Amino acid sequence: MPLAWSVQGEPIRIGLTPVFLDDQTSFVEDWRAYLERRLGRPVAFSQRSSYRDIMDLLLQGKLDFAWVCGYPYARYESELRLAAVPVYQGQPLYRAYLIVPSGDTATRSLADLRNKLFAYSDADSNSGYLVVQYQLLGMETRSGEFFRRTFFTGAHRKVVEAVAAGVADGGTVDGYVWDVLNEFHPELTSRTRVVSRSETYGFPPLVARRGVDDRIMREVQGALLSMDRDAEGVALLKRLSLDGFTQGSSSLFDGIRRMMAAVRGSSGAAQP
Amino acid sequence: MLHNLSFRYKVPVRSSILILVTAVFVTVSLMYRAYDDMRRDLLFNAEGMSRVLVRTLVPAILHDDVWQVYEVIQSAYPAAGADTTLASELIMVLDAAGNTYVANQPKRFPMLSDPALGGPEFALLKRAALQHQEETPAVVDLDLAEYLYLVMPIVSDRVRLGSLVLGFPRSLFLPRFLTIAKRAAWMTLLSLAVLLPITWYWAGRMARPMIQLADCMARLGTTTPEHMRCDLYESQDEIGRLGLSFRRMLAELQEKHALERQIVVADRLGAIGRLTSSIAHEINNPLGGMLNAIDTFKRHGNCEDERTHRTMSLLERGLLQIRDTVAALLVEAKAGSHTLKPVDIEDIHTLVAPEAAKKSARIEWHNELRMPIDLPATPVRQTLINLLLNAVHAVEENGLVRCRVWARDGRLHMQIINDGRHIPADKIEHLFEPFSPLSETGHGLGLWVCYQIVQQLGGDIQVHSEPGSTVFTVVLRYGENE
Structure with missing residues (x-):
């Protein structure tokens, strides 16, 4: 199917930060092309220098999805939906x-x-x-x-x-x-x-703002979770040294929530 | 050591030293120039760099984003800090108190530390940076410092946030210096290769006349001046003039030496003359008495006895012979004589001709005398006859004798030349002595008589002999002194 046919309509906007994906412009571009082909619609990646900027954009509805850390996810959980959690060395966990x-x-x-x-x-x-x-x-x-x-x-x-x-x-x-x-x-x-x-803590997840369309949510989740099933997806995952993506559950981030609560409780004036 | 060396080597050695010294001076000045140029270029670039850096750093410092400050200064000289073994640029950002905000060599200058801990050089640097107030870069060039510094204050809205310090290791200059030094060394070798043969040649040319002169002068000590033959360089330059003076001195020496010998000979002949004449007089007096006694005895004595008569005659003949010999020794030049006329000279030609004919010798006769001359004829004739007969005896069969007589400037000149065997130099000294061993015929008094006559007439007799030509010259003054 020619590419030009497939990239019609509103783009899906995904936010990234260099905090975690550092200077991998060519990877991001390849991943974007891969997702566009899989989803059959345009995908736009936005990169910002900090989690704060990405979260702001996401909460303001200027982004649909974002790859963020478990900590902002835990903090803004009420306004977010967990889309996928990367699998690293067989588990959606890291240290x-x-x-x-x-x-x-x-x-x-x-x-x-x-x-x-x-x-x-x-x-x-x-x-x-x-x-x-x-x-x-x-x-x-x-x-x-x-x-x-x-x-x-x-x-x-x-x-x-x-x-x-x-x-x-x-x-x-x-x-x-x-x-x-x-x-x-x-x-x-x-x-x-x-x-x-x-x-171990829950691996930095891909999240969606709460208001994102269910159909798009399902399509994106489907594309991510099946990345490890086609060669191109596997090649992209390999460049990130990841095994794939999993549905994940909110409970993965319980450890982070506990620490967050403890830090907030102690300082009173919480860190941002 | 060089002191005693010949000019042949001294000049090339000295010019080589000169070339080396020049090369060293030129190299040093080139290095100095290169250092100056490099320093200027470096500081020019560094000033631009520091202005850009300060502008970039202000917002980062305002936000206290130390990592961004580090990344900015790190990107200014990316090589710096990567390999700590190599000398590289030092960039420091100091805070308002002069402590390290961050440096591109964080291990050496950790954040918040006092740069003075890095060494005395950095204590001075810190003070200079804090004292510098204008918003322009300033050079801090400390003696014996590791780095050459440029400091510039970081100011935002007239509030001083800190200072930027750029340090350039002086060892960066070293490779450039080495390149220059290497190039200079090659150039020196090249110019030595070109100039050394030239100076060698010049030195040879310059030294040769001096060496000749020095050798010649050295020989003067061991050789008598007469036998000196010096090959000297001829020119108008100092050495040429020196050579000329030396030659003149040598000629004067030779002349003096000859004169001394002449005086010695004349003295000796004078002494012999006085001795012979006094002996002759001493003999003549008793001799006259003895002859008178024999004469009286023969006339009035008892002479009938044959034996007595024979004895008396024997004595008389012996005594007469003694008288003749003594008379020959007692040359009396001024015994009454008439004035010399041209014909007196011509007579002598006639007298000598038969003698010459015996040996088929030829006589070339040039009598230029035209008027009588105020000289006693007899001694002059006797001298001329003696010299001519000697000459005729000296020549081989069919030899040639030339005689020339002329008068000029109050002097009578008589020159007798023969082509017979020449007289060796060592014999000439004794030539005019009585009973000369040189005389093969006769009693050897001929030249002695000539000499005595010429002496008594106040003249001069000279002999010059070389193979094929022996010349006797007699010069007699006449007129004014008589």
């Missing part, structure tokens, strides 16, 4: 890694990084922010007092770079991102050392 420069052989846990420089990826990221915030609760302190200085890099990959270059003494990073980097860019990850791996 957060605490990393330090490879030259630092002394650090055994987060507690050893007191009064050090620390890198987060995004304030709306689970693995890149919330996990550490939750751990700091256990030490009865907040990041502003525990660390000497913290900063956001806006992407998991850049947390790895900041720690590798020594700009930060430690950082928290999406374990999936670190693993993928370790596979394709070992020269970068080799300059860092993973101090600890967190428990």
Whole structure:
């Protein structure tokens, strides 16, 4: 079927952030073409630099779908619908890694990084922010007092770079991102050392705004969930080192909800 | 060591040193120039870079987005920091208090740290950066510093947020310097290769006349001036003039030496002359008495006895022979004589001709005398006869004798030339002594007599002999001094 016939009508708008999918323009373009063919209608990807921007667009109805972190999903759950959860190493789960420069052989846990420089990826990221915030609760302190200085890099990959270059003494990073980097860019990850791996959390999901058309929701879900069944889809998934997508359930993100509640409860003035 | 070296080597060595020194100077000035140029280019680019960076950094610093600041400064010199073993540009953003906000070498200058901890150089840098107020880049060039710095304040709406520092390692200049030095070394070698043969040739040309002169002067110590034969360079330059002076000096030396020898000979002959004449006088006095006694005895004595008569005659003949010999030694030039006339000279030609004819020798006769001359004829004739007879004896069969007599400027000249065997130089000194061993015939008094006569007439007699030509020259003054 010629492509031109298939891309008629209102486009489906999907939001992405570099927090997690970093600088993969060609992949995004290929994925878009794949989805257009599968859905038989135009697909438009919007990329924004932070989860906050993407969530704003989604909540304002300017996007239909977005690939976001479990943390914003848990926060805005009432206005969102879970579309699909990626399957990584057979499970829709991932971990957060605490990393330090490879030259630092002394650090055994987060507690050893007191009064050090620390890198987060995004304030709306689970693995890149919330996990550490939750751990700091256990030490009865907040990041502003525990660390000497913290900063956001806006992407998991850049947390790895900041720690590798020594700009930060430690950082928290999406374990999936670190693993993928370790596979394709070992020269970068080799300059860092993973101090600890967190428990598992629900993998950053694809969500839809609550008002999205049911038919479109079903079509998109169908296209995503069956990606692992055709060669082109498998090739695209392989580029992301993912096994596929699954329906997933809201309960996958219970761990995140628990941490979110704990952090909110403690600080009063909650992080955004 | 160089001090004692010949000019042959001194000049090329010195010019090589000169070439090397010049090359070093040129290289150093080129390096200095290159450093200056590089520094200017670098700072020009760095100024543009720092203006752009500051503009870009202001919003990031306002939002306290330290990672973005890091990414911006990291992108300015992407190579920097990647390989920490190589010298690379240092970019630092200092906060308003002068502490590190972030640097592109985060391990060396961690966030929030005091840059002064990096070393004294950075303490000075920090102070310079804080003191710099204008919103233009300023160069901070510290002595012996690792980097050359450019500092620029980061200002937003007249509020100072901090400072941007760009540091360029001085070791970046090194490869350029090495290239220049290498090129200069090659150029030096090339110019040495071209100039060394030229200076070698020049030195050879320059040194040759000096070496000749020096060798010649050195020989002066071991060789007598008469035998010196010096091949000297002729020119109007200093060495040429030196050579000329040396030759003049040598000629004067030779002349002086000859004169000294002449004086020695004349002194000796004078002494011999005085000795012989006093001996002759001493002999003559008793001799006259003895001859008178024999004469008286023969006339009035008892002479009938044959033996006595024979003895007396024997004594008388012996004594007469002694008298003749002594008379020959006692040359008396001024014994009463008439004035010399041209015909007196012609007579001598006639007298000598038969002697010459015996050996078939030819006599070339040039008598240019036309008027009588105020000189005693007898001694002059005797001198001329002696010299001519000597000449005729000296020539081989069919030899040639030339005689020329002329008067000029109050002097009578007599020159007798023969082509017989020449007289060796060492014999000439003793030529005029009495009983000359050179005389093969006669009693060897001929030249002695000539010499005595010429001396007594206040003249001069000279001999010059070389193979094929022996010349006797007699010069006698006449007129004014008589």
